[in-house]
Amino acid sequence: MPLVGVLAALAWGATELVNRTARAWFEKDVSMRAALAVSGASDALVSHLAAGNRRRIGAVLSELARDDRIMAAAVCAPDLRTLARTGPLHPGQDCADVAVRLAGAPAGVEAFEHVEGGLVHLTVRPLEEDGKLLGWLVLVHDLSFVERREAAMLRFTAGAFAVVALLASFLTVAVRRLACRSWTRELRGLLAPGPVGPRRKPPKTFQPLLHDVRQLVSELAAEQGAGGRWSPERLRRVLTEHLQGEGIVILANREPYVHDRAPDGSVRVLHPASGLVTALEPVMRACSGTWVAHGSGSADHAVVDRKDRVRVPPGEDSYTLRRVWLSEEEERGYYYGFSNEGLWPLCHIAHARPVFRAQDFRHYQAVNRRFADAVLAEVDGPDPIVLVQDYHFALVPRMIRERLPRATVIAFWHIPWPHAESFGICPWGRELLEGLLGASVVGFHTQLHCNNFLESVDRHLEARIDRERQSIVVGGREALVRAYPISIEWPSRWVASAPPVQDCRREALEEFGLPPDGRIGLGVDRLDYTKGVEERLLAVERLLERFPHLVGRFTFVQLGAPSRTLIDRYRELNERLDALSARINARFGAGPSGRWRAVALLRAHHEPPAIFRMFRAADVCYVSSLHDGMNLVAKEFVAARDDERGVLVLSRFTGAARELTEALLVNPYDLEEASSALAAALVMPAEEQGARMRAMRAFVADLNVYRWAGRMLDDAARLRQKERLTTRLGPGPRAVQERLP
């Protein structure tokens, strides 16, 4: 548009200039022609006037008027009577009217005028003999052709401008596209996951911009991916367009809504503290279908129908929750035992030794079978879409595949996948890998975990690994292995209903005995040893040691949901946290208010509205996981800060650290680094907080949980299509050749 504007201005300017110059030439030319005509005819006219021969005068005038440009000619007597004329003169040009013009101009008149037919040039000259006035010669020249030429010139320039503007626009767009395409290709090459080598090293000029560029690429990808930002509607579209609107079945150990019996006997609904639930619940609300889970609430039995189903969310009834009941013994062996004493420490680098008991694995197998049966009871046809979630159900994909060979099973592993060597210590590693490879797609948060998985398969199974396609072929079936970094719903429904930031802040400062200009640090976790809560409190202690002016002015609030407390390692963690927070609080006293504490360890289940109020009240949120697949608390904090304030201090050992690069990234084991980051966060200028928060919010908004689910479902849809085609077209020539004798 600016280019077209400039071209238009240039074209207009050029036309004006050419017209003015041409008109000046024409006028000069006509004046000269008039002067020539007058001087050529005046001798003859003077002699005829002297002789009083009107007929001869008329003949001279007719001769003059043979020139096309002369519209009319007349000779007037000194008293301005008309003696002769060639044709009618316009008003103002007749002999009688010329008097007025001659009043102040005894030597004659020359003028350009607009008359009915267009522009004319009027000349009135005296005819004299020996200084005696005998009459006046009036000549009218036609100049209407000047205006016609100007109009033609304007039309020509406008046409030329249109052609030039079109060409210029076309060329600009074409050049931009070409440039953009080569940039995008170059940047994609830089940013795409893949082996780091000399060719992938970003050139120096790109380094400071890397995050901006990554954001740009993600935006471009979103634009190009037909449909803009991912949303519940777009996810539903994927289901309708690519998967014929088929409902999905999710299998996850943790249920999205827990019905709990309150002390007064009433039933209340709780949202469990689980990253998996945070991510998947909005997806289920968008897609509908069925969520199969362990019914763990004290009032869960009371609210289900005869088929152990209940519609959720309460009051909205968007999808079905199918509950599976476990005996205490089953839960102990499958959940506490193999899943959380075996696989959990196996997959996390947190220096807890995994415990593998044969009895626990037997329970794990049996419970996996029970859940697989429950899923099979919930599906509609022979080729359902089933999303199997997490390390609790590694054996289920294969169990489903055995019964429904055409099912599309997507297995997602929400925690890290260990290095192949570490994985080797699991006595049932082979069974776990074979179980997972029953899936059509096996998903992890990061490429590193995908690589570890491929390496584990390579070492422990006989399978063909296609590293280029990122897939594994085992028993003639292909399973894709892909990274799908999980995220949260955007916008978050909890933010929409949260009070204003100022109110959250005022209430929190008051609650923790802080002055109005006090500062709040925040941690929100399931109380798990992998979350680094002890290291976090030690970093807070070091902060107050190094910066004593914060004593009485800064409180670290830890919201901790009790978790897996039947396991010794978790019980010990709780005891250690109690002792640690008590020691730190005793060391720094009660501050000027007498109510102040350095650390407020709030060990209880907190519902999302309370958590989001604290997110909005905090100056700094510290996520200090020692190892974490993703960590959605980091993303929820970012979602909560629509005021673009607050600082995220984030462990670099989380999956989230690969995405939220504007957080202050720390090694949580390094108390000097962690306390420095907390101190930096507390003095960070508002503009810097805003810039960092804006960038992280843009990233999470684009890469939200609908995109996570949409990409998996897209891949699943493509696989389904491929499998259907193969079934219809029969085996490829190679397979036929192999079967020949």
Ligand code: F6P
């Ligand atoms: O997000 C990691 C995760 O282990 C999930 O897999 C799990 O649902 C969640 O944390 C909470 O654990 P649990 O279900 O054992 O309470």
